[in-house]
Every structure is written in structure tokens, then in C-alpha cells.
Amino acid sequence: MPTLLFINACVRGRDSRTLALAEQLLERIREANSHDMAFHIEEIRLSTENMLPLNYERLQRRDELLAAGQTDDTMFDYANAVASADMLVIAAPYWNMAFPASLKIFLELTSVEGITFTYAQDGTPIGLANASDMYYVTTSGGYIGDCNFGFEYVNALCRLYGVENTHFVSAEGLDLDGADVQAIMEAACSGEIVNF
Ligand SMILES: Cc1cc2nc3c(=O)[nH]c(=O)nc-3n(C[C@H](O)[C@H](O)[C@H](O)COP(=O)(O)O)c2cc1C
Incomplete structure (x- = not known):
């Protein structure tokens, strides 16, 4: 059975709008694929993972292995989970023009030659x-414009990994005065969905 790997880099638990948007997307992927082969969703929730960035000791151990x-x-x-998945969905709030640090650590651990x-x-x-295919889902307080460094970085790594098609799904301007959050969120997830 194909596996969709859901990399959840949302920080604010059930309050996270990025998680809500990702769940909308996952539901659409489920619907789009419901007539085809069944697939399995495996979630890695970064906020509860015990991840450490590479230090000298861990880098040496990694090289030895x-x-x-x-x-x-x-x-x-x-790294093995990312390499073997059949589709990737990454959800990360737009933080400091990119994403939370946990996602950087995760990507450091998935970028393994071999x-x-x-x-x-x-x-x-x-x-x-x-x-x-990789879907990158984010929400932001203001507008991302040409400072889309989080997606651009993940996009570049996906190219390195051989993931050919990357899709950007965003709900922006959510923290601006008078923003109609519900309408922005609903409109954000209306693009075409790919099949396995
Ligand atoms: C630590 C932190 C950094 C943020 N940095 C930015 C930023 O650089 N630009 C921006 O437009 N919004 C920024 N925001 C606002 C979030 O992008 C916005 O509230 C988003 O919807 C939060 O996603 P969440 O509901 O999934 O947690 C930041 C919020 C936090 C908590």
C-alpha cells in the first residue's frame, strides 16, 4: 500500500491554523484517490519527536555507520521514511520568514548521502x-511575497532528493486587522490535487 508521509511541523497543537489547512489538504487527497488504490498516512509530529541537531559526536557516528x-x-x-514515502506533505507555519527550527533539524537528519x-x-x-510529489502547507500573519524562504529551501532539498513536483499551499494575511480568516483558509486549498 502506498504511503503518504505527513511531516507535521506545527507548534500550536489543535490551535494551529497550518494544521487545519493541512488537514483540509489531506482530506482532498483522500477524496481524489478514493477510487484508486488505498494508501496509508504516516505522521511524524515534530513537536513530540526527540530530535537533536548534529554535533561533532553524532556526525562522527553517522559517518562511521x-x-x-x-x-x-x-x-x-x-531519512529512510522520507526516501521510501510515495508522497510527502509538509505543514509548517511561516515563522521568521521561513519555518520553525524543528523542521530544520528534521531536514538535517533526512539529508543523508546514500x-x-x-x-x-x-x-x-x-x-x-x-x-x-511534495505539498508544502503554510499559513502566515502577513504576506509572504518574495520572502518565501521556507518553501524555497524545502523545494531545493526536494530537487536534491529527486522529488520532481512540488506544490505550495498557503493561507496568508491571517493576522492582519479585519482578515476574514475562514474565507482565506477555505480559498487556500482549492488547487488541483495529484494522484498517487
Ligand atoms: C515565532 C513566530 C514567528 C512569526 N514570524 C512571522 C513572519 O516572519 N511573517 C509573518 O507574516 N508572520 C509571522 N508569524 C505569524 C504566523 O505566521 C501566523 O500567525 C501563522 O498563521 C501561525 O500558524 P499556526 O496557526 O499554524 O501556528 C510568526 C508567528 C510566530 C509565533
Whole structure:
């Protein structure tokens, strides 16, 4: 059964509007695929994961494991989950022109040569991820405009991983005076949905 990996980088629990928007999107993906093969949604909720950024010790351990070909070590669980998923959905509020730090740590742990990407002999990157589509879902207080650094960064990593199609879903201006939050949220998730 195909797997949709839902990477939930929302911080404010059930109060999160980004989570609400992501749930709308997941529902639309479910509907769009309901006549085809069943699929499974696996969620990684970053706010409850015990993730640490790489330090010198962990970096050395990682290098040793990779040199020994032990890519099934638990240190690589996130990288293996991203590499094997059939579709990726990432939900992250727009924070400080990008996203919460937990997502950066997660992406540091998923960017592993030999699992999510590798290099050809001439140095050209080769993506190893299975998924061909990634949805990036965000909400923002103001307008993101040309400061879409969170999505742009994730987009670049997805290209490295070989995920060819990336989709940006946003509800913006939610904290501005007089914003009709419900209407903005409803309009945000009306684009075309891809199938597995
Ligand atoms: C720590 C923090 C940083 C934020 N940075 C920005 C920002 O740079 N630009 C912006 O427009 N809104 C910013 N906001 C507002 C959020 O993007 C907005 O309230 C969003 O809808 C929050 O998503 P949530 O409901 O999923 O938590 C920030 C909010 C917080 C708490």
C-alpha cells in the first residue's frame, strides 16, 4: 500500500491554523484517490519527536555507520521514511520568514548521502527518494511575497532528493486587522490535487 508521509511541523497543537489547512489538504487527497488504490498516512509530529541537531559526536557516528553501510540504523529512521514515502506533505507555519527550527533539524537528519540522495561519478546529484510529489502547507500573519524562504529551501532539498513536483499551499494575511480568516483558509486549498 502506498504511503503518504505527513511531516507535521506545527507548534500550536489543535490551535494551529497550518494544521487545519493541512488537514483540509489531506482530506482532498483522500477524496481524489478514493477510487484508486488505498494508501496509508504516516505522521511524524515534530513537536513530540526527540530530535537533536548534529554535533561533532553524532556526525562522527553517522559517518562511521555510513562507511559500514549500516543505513538501517535508527539514526537514519527519518531519512529512510522520507526516501521510501510515495508522497510527502509538509505543514509548517511561516515563522521568521521561513519555518520553525524543528523542521530544520528534521531536514538535517533526512539529508543523508546514500539514503535520500547520492552523487554520480561526475559529481551530479542523483535523488533517491521514491515520491514524485511534495505539498508544502503554510499559513502566515502577513504576506509572504518574495520572502518565501521556507518553501524555497524545502523545494531545493526536494530537487536534491529527486522529488520532481512540488506544490505550495498557503493561507496568508491571517493576522492582519479585519482578515476574514475562514474565507482565506477555505480559498487556500482549492488547487488541483495529484494522484498517487
Ligand atoms: C515565532 C513566530 C514567528 C512569526 N514570524 C512571522 C513572519 O516572519 N511573517 C509573518 O507574516 N508572520 C509571522 N508569524 C505569524 C504566523 O505566521 C501566523 O500567525 C501563522 O498563521 C501561525 O500558524 P499556526 O496557526 O499554524 O501556528 C510568526 C508567528 C510566530 C509565533
